[in-house]
Amino acid sequence: MLAAAPIPLFDPLSRFYGHGTPGSHAIERLCAQLNDFSSRSKDQESGLDLLQARLQTMSERNKAAHQSFGARDIAWSSQDHYVKKVEKLKEQIAKSGTSHALVQKLNRNEQKKHDSQQEFAHHTGETGRQVSEALENRWQEIGEVVAQLCQYYISIFQAWRQSP
Structure with missing residues (x-):
């Protein structure tokens, strides 16, 4: 254009x-x-296409990290739900005594709590990995992008620089 x-x-x-x-x-x-x-x-269009592809890759990496935070937050909500539910069931058993159905319900929810804690730990680790990947070389990559962009403009406006 x-x-x-x-x-x-x-x-x-x-x-x-x-x-x-x-x-x-x-x-x-x-x-x-x-x-x-x-x-x-x-x-210089091919250089701009490469630059745009590089920026797209960086953007996708950031988007993946952002989505990972969302998945981690959902896993935390599930974990929090089962932690509270198990506490309430334990309180209910302590107040009203044990019944076979209530003990089974507690056992099922303790398993769900355990599973949700593992899911949360998994998502927390994945989020850490995604963020580390996005941040690891960001300044170097941004510097290279800016340098490529400057080189593009230097090349394009070289005729005016050489004009009397």
Whole structure:
């Protein structure tokens, strides 16, 4: 899109400032620079595509870490639910005595509590891994992205830098 931006300007400028009219030399020079800009932009598109792919990879890694936090939070809610439920069942047994049905219910919920604690531990570990992966080389990657972006602009605007 950036490479194609100057092209629609060429014909109207050339027609309005035909050869020999005042300012035509400056317009010819501007059109040459815009054409060079367009050409350099096209030459650098593959670098921008690689840069965009790299940014997409970084974004996906961050998204995975964010989703991992969500899964961990859901696992914590489940664990919290069963911890409280088991406590209430134990209190109920302590107050009203034991019955076979109540003991079975307590045993089932203690198993669910245990399973939810393991699930929470798993998600906590996974979240830690995802976050570590996202943060491990972030400054180096961001620095490389900024350097590539600067190199892109240096290359594109090189014609103006060299102009008198």
